[in-house]
Amino acid sequence: MPYVVERKPLTLSERIYLPQILAGMRVTLRRLFAPNVTMEYPEQRPAIPTGYRGVPTLVKDPHGREKCVSCQLCEFVCPPKAIRITPGSVEDQPDRTHVEKGPQAFDIDMLRCIYCGLCQEVCPEEAIFLQNQYTLSGYTRAELVNDKAKLYELGGTLPDQHFKWDKKKAAAEHGNTH
Amino acid sequence: MATDFSYPDAAAKAANLPKEFDPEKMSLSMGPSHPSTHGVLRIQFELDGEIVTKADPVVGYLHRGDEKIAENMTYNQFVPYTDRLDYLAPLANNMAYAIAVERLAGLEVPARCQAIRVLTAEMARVSAHLMGLGAFGIDVGAWTVFMYCFEEREKLYKLFEELTGARFTTSYSRIGGLTRDVPEGWTQRVDAFCDQFLPILDEILGLLSRNKIFLDRTVDVGVISKADAIAYGLTGPNLRGSGVPNDLRKDRPYSGYEQYEFDVPVGSKGDCYDRYLCRGEEMKQSIRIIRQVVKNFPGGAWHAQDARRIFAPPKDKVLTSMEELINNFMLVTEGPQMPAGEVYFEAENPKGVLGFYIVSKGGGVPYRMKIRSPSFCNLSILPKLCVGNLVSDVVSILGSLDFVMGECDR
Ligand code: SF4
Ligand code: SF4
Numbered sequence: 001m002p003y004v005v006e007r008k009p010l011t012l013s014e015r016i017y018l019p020q021i022l023a024g025m026r027v028t029l030r031r032l033f034a035p036n037v038t039m040e041y042p043e044q045r046p047a048i049p050t051g052y053r054g055v056p057t058l059v060k061d062p063h064g065r066e067k068c069v070s071c072q073l074c075e076f077v078c079p080p081k082a083i084r085i086t087p088g089s090v091e092d093q094p095d096r097t098h099v100e101k102g103p104q105a106f107d108i109d110m111l112r113c114i115y116c117g118l119c120q121e122v123c124p125e126e127a128i129f130l131q132n133q134y135t136l137s138g139y140t141r142a143e144l145v146n147d148k149a150k151l152y153e154l155g156g157t158l159p160d161q162h163f164k165w166d167k168k169k170a171a172a173e174h175g176n177t178h
Numbered sequence: 179m180a181t182d183f184s185y186p187d188a189a190a191k192a193a194n195l196p197k198e199f200d201p202e203k204m205s206l207s208m209g210p211s212h213p214s215t216h217g218v219l220r221i222q223f224e225l226d227g228e229i230v231t232k233a234d235p236v237v238g239y240l241h242r243g244d245e246k247i248a249e250n251m252t253y254n255q256f257v258p259y260t261d262r263l264d265y266l267a268p269l270a271n272n273m274a275y276a277i278a279v280e281r282l283a284g285l286e287v288p289a290r291c292q293a294i295r296v297l298t299a300e301m302a303r304v305s306a307h308l309m310g311l312g313a314f315g316i317d318v319g320a321w322t323v324f325m326y327c328f329e330e331r332e333k334l335y336k337l338f339e340e341l342t343g344a345r346f347t348t349s350y351s352r353i354g355g356l357t358r359d360v361p362e363g364w365t366q367r368v369d370a371f372c373d374q375f376l377p378i379l380d381e382i383l384g385l386l387s388r389n390k391i392f393l394d395r396t397v398d399v400g401v402i403s404k405a406d407a408i409a410y411g412l413t414g415p416n417l418r419g420s421g422v423p424n425d426l427r428k429d430r431p432y433s434g435y436e437q438y439e440f441d442v443p444v445g446s447k448g449d450c451y452d453r454y455l456c457r458g459e460e461m462k463q464s465i466r467i468i469r470q471v472v473k474n475f476p477g478g479a480w481h482a483q484d485a486r487r488i489f490a491p492p493k494d495k496v497l498t499s500m501e502e503l504i505n506n507f508m509l510v511t512e513g514p515q516m517p518a519g520e521v522y523f524e525a526e527n528p529k530g531v532l533g534f535y536i537v538s539k540g541g542g543v544p545y546r547m548k549i550r551s552p553s554f555c556n557l558s559i560l561p562k563l564c565v566g567n568l569v570s571d572v573v574s575i576l577g578s579l580d581f582v583m584g585e586c587d588r
Contacts, residue, residue: 007455010393024385027322079259115347
């Protein structure tokens with residue numbers, strides 16, 4: 001139901017304004033002794049909730065293997081086109097015989113990235129994650145392009161959530177492939 | 179004769195010079211970087227002393243071509259761009275856009291998804307109105323109000339951050355669902371926020387509602403008549419402030435708004451004070467809706483179930499099943515599959531009616547998308563509203579209209 005908002009004319013004390021100043025002072029006094037709501041940022045830092053979308057990073061699996069298979073889906077979906085991937089071969093990497101490709105180069109231009117999280121959402125290998133870091137600085141534009149080494153350094157290792165390849169390997173050993 | 183392509187120069191000249199120059203009048207340009215124009219709005223005034231005799235809003239400084247951008251990406255990829263329309267209420271934009279596309283597909287989302295969307299949209303309304311109120315306060319010299327509003331808004335942003343992973347650019351909707359379900363215990367925290375918010379809101383409003391200085395600056399200033407408000411296509415609190423009880427949540431309910439009880443506050447005079455009062459009341463009504471949603475929070479799925487060609491499969495399926503993996507690739511590269519056709523959907527956003535008109539030729543990319551932004555339409559009344567007022571009153575009027583240029587210019 002629509003209702004009309006109330007407009008009362010000002011009372012005498014409100015029109016004189018002096019009592020109002022006193023009332024205002026009371027609010028000020030109360031707030032003066034209330035606990036602070038601000039934070040001494042850089043020294044104190046806010047708690048970051050799980051699932052926060054910070055700087056995108058590449059992660060390794062618990063065996064220390066590279067997870068990205070260079071499918072370039074994240075490169076495709078990224079709305080501001082911040083990701084550049086050069087696919088490469090994995091033939092010279094003995095620990096990656098279970099996959100066919102890997103990124104030779106992987107750059108994310110943090111001057112373009114909008115932290116939308118679409119790359120993480122579409123990745124079929126759970127290889128790219130937006131993690132907790134939210135501050136970035138650099139003196140040149142080139143410094144703010146994160147290359148593969150930097151991305152792995154930022155990303156580290158995350159526990160595998162779905163054990164994609166280990167499961168497949170176990171299944172294959174039981175003669176049951178997809 | 180060669181065609182003259184020097185349009186920017188010509189436009190600049192036309193905007194700067196009054197047609198017939200009157201030596202008695204002064205021309206004054208306010209904005210685009212003026213603290214009281216709330217963003218990059220520029221108004222070209224013609225003044226007689228302190229009285230405005232002509233006002234010409236110049237918009238477009240924040241034009242990014244969002245409508246054209248939409249034609250070049252899939253429906254889901256455009257969601258982050260909707261954050262940047264009314265950037266004070268991104269969750270409400272996300273929802274309006276997702277519903278528009280879902281209408282095109284004829285897709286119904288489950289009750290839980292609808293409830294989460296209503297919840298987030300109402301929280302976005304509270305945060306947007308808090309910001310509007312605070313900025314209005316600053317415009318008329320009440321700095322305290324701004325600080326108090328920001329404190330409350332920060333609490334909401336903490337909740338948004340926990341839910342969506344980002345404070346500002348939430349990108350929370352996907353066509354056919356959401357990016358994620360609500361975290362454990364989140365709805366209780368929303369309820370706790372409501373409990374502590376209402377007394378503080380009364381305190382904030384108490385700083386202005388009966389304040390003589392504030393009333394002197396707002397009562398009977400910038401009066402918009404009912405007829406004018408309708409004729410200029412105003413929407414949202416600006417329309418309701420003039421006494422027209424139009425609210426799409428009531429008139430054409432979407433996303434399950436019909437289940438919730440709330441009232442629509444309207445003004446009686448249509449001046450700046452009425453618009454302010456309406457915003458204050460609307461926040462209270464939003465809190466009412468939020469409580470109802472939290473109380474009857476539906477369980478079940480939070481995304482559309484029967485939409486293989488629209489909503490991406492869950493991650494564990496993508497990782498373990500070849501079929502779902504292929505489906506994921508198809509959805510990402512080709513976009514959510516829409517039938518050919520067109521749709522127009524409007525949602526009641528904090529600033530007014532946000533509309534999406536989408537023409538589809540089938541497939542995952544819109545053929546054309548038009549965005550009807552409330553701030554643009556609300557600003558169209560400025561040339562009429564400013565005339566006859568003092569320059570300092572224009573500041574009150576702008577504050578009371580509460581617009582966002584990101585949405586106006588798109
Ligand atoms: S977060 Fe978004 S913008 Fe940034 S790299 Fe990923 S997809 Fe691109
Ligand atoms: S990060 Fe994921 S989506 Fe991107 S190329 Fe690697 S595997 Fe593909």
